[in-house]
Amino acid sequence: MVTPDSPPQRIFALDALRGIAVIGIVGMNVHAFALPGPAYYNPLAYGATGAVDYRVWLASFVFVEDKFRTLFAMLFGVGCLILLEKGGEQPWRAHYARMLVLFVIGLVHATFLASNDVLRAYALAGLALPLLAGLSARALVAVAAGLLMVHVALGLTAFGSAMVDFYLNRAGTDALLFAERNFGHDPAAIAALLEQGREGFGARIMRRSAAIPAQLTTLVASLPLNLAAITLGMGLWKAGMLKGQWRTFRLQRIAGLAALVALPALLALAGWLVAEGFPAALAGPVALVLSAPFDTLLGVAYAALAMAFMGSENALTRSLAAVGRLSLTNYLMTSVILAAIFAPWGLGLFGCVTRWQALALGLVPIAAMVLWSPPWVARLGQGPFERLWREGARILS
Template sequence: MTRTGTPLTASGLTASEAPGLVASGSDTGGRVVALDALRGIAVAGIALMNVYIYALPPAAYFNPVAAGNESVPDWLVWGLSFVLVEDKFRSLFAMLFGAGVAILIERAQGAGEGHPVRDHIARMLVLFAIGAAHAILLANNDVLRLYAMAGLFLPLFLWLSARDLLLAGAVLMVLHVLGGTLMAFLWLTADPGTPSAVLPAQAFGSDPVALDYAQVMGTEDFGERMARRLSGFFAALGTQVPGIPSTLGTMLIGAGLWRNGLLQGRWDRGRSFALAARLASIALPVLCMLMMLDAWADFAGAMVGPVSLFWSLPFDLMLAVAYAATVIAVFSGRESALRTRLAAAGRLSLTNYLLTSLVFALIFYSWGIGLYGSLSRSAAFALAFVPIALMMLWSPLWLARFRQGPFEWLWRGIARGRFGPILR
């Protein structure tokens, strides 16, 4: 609670102040601390895959033979990452984004405060600008722009019930898979040398020309990177547009899970664990089969791309929901030092997401230590724990003095046209 008795959201802000990545509830002091902890796990888990964007050629994010796999530990890291990590934590982050937007709009409407939809649009526009700067300066795979674009459509669905939100999210995911399957058919049946054959080979395969170009990009200096990313900004943005339906669907799943009480910690533990077990029992075998499908196709880009971008996505989402149900069940109503530290990292999720990129840039880019292209997959994976450790250390220290993270404060202030106090 604040000094005036106003309920706080899970970010530590009043409901009218909180930006779109936050959620609220009634676990402790008006906050669902377990949900904060879940967000902390999500932002940490994203780092486990994002490290490859900085350390290895882009195709190696999806394809183990593109670069970085030279030993048994490398193959083990790739296999476990594909099944347990890749797109699971990004899906979890998008779910929590959708839940946070639903809470903000519903509370503002219930309190008769401001113009909820107009304010939401302003938040999405500012988030897009932050994501654009992030993409140009640091991260080729920035998701904030995609979240902002998909998030613009969220208010159109929030009149639905919890059940219908879940159904709408599932329908959008199915449409994404069907569209992706059509694209996969074109890629897999394309004649050699045609654009439909060359594109997946370069983006997801081990094409030597593409890998050589990736090495050049990975070792460019800061000025060269800025010029390239500025000139190619809209082309890169265009590659994100096809991901809007699946991202929006994942956000709707998050909003539905908030509405039905799972993310609020209102389910009993047995029910939450049962859901997690049921979803994992479906997702894990399919993900293992998709991994073997990649291997059966000798990791051809025309197969690796559809597997990672389309066919695995519904099962990634299932596993993300299973993770969410498990974490909420474990941490709800149970104080611990681990929960406190994870919750602090989650309350600064936007700042921690951006600072993770800065840490990786300092480790791998030429204007930092310059380790790009010099490490194996397993060594790069180990370095992902550097920003994770830092966010767990600094987040509680920051929140002991400040009300919110610096980028959370900046986002809210620009969107509202005024800046509130950041000191406690």
């Protein structure tokens, strides 16, 4: 993810990787806009009417879900570290000004468009980065691994009761009811979410504004996982991988080893859900907790492959690099386009499409990014929201 200022010498493959990350995020965000919340994690909850929808879920779970979020967070960490390493007067103050402006942008984004906004979580996690910036590459990777384990431990503590109740055939417990409302097919919950998804623009802003304090709990709970990815990106930058300093063979080997661990594990978790019939008590913890280490590994594999093969300029990599240079603007404009398709003040297709149809409609913002980013970069360089972020942080610092 880009930061308010650009490094003195841009790394072409890194820009292309940013482009891949922001494009890949659309593959899951489209389901958040198109379907009720539980369907994001569980194809049985809503929107799966045929075999193709379950194949879309499987492909998304194994190759997309949280992998590109990991990349986005890693690159956010790289951008922050670059600016901290540039120094200047009071670099900590400038960094915290950037995080404050980013949090405000994310808050507006979450209130008006996308309740699943990640910018707020990145801004909060970013408060710790000046304390970590002086660590070595190896120490940063170790911190990232530790934070990832904290996330898994906390997640199992939160969801463990539902999993135990499910396997002990207990019915109607609070843990199972909570899981069913959030990750299953509770008819009342789905009906309420469908009605909520069709509310007017003003009503939505009022509801989300009132929920801002409650959202902080969710943001805090996401900090270990997001900070793990951000710190990992910083470590891989210091190690030279994301600077483009590693040889192609080494990058391929890292990608192969990471994928060799991650893919069988993710397929096994998917098989577990299918074998058990997608119970809500398992769908939540599998998607949010148990898959997290393997999502991170596959994100590293994607990063290594991009650094290995995206360094030379051609039509594809130039387009991806342009998308990446406008990653903040493209991330936000994706929400504008998806809202125009699915929100009631747009085409109103929320809850009216299947899983595969939603994924197909996700090609619209991807095409828009690919088409508009190269001419914008060629003529103006920075995107409008990158400029807003930079200028807002400059004023505050």
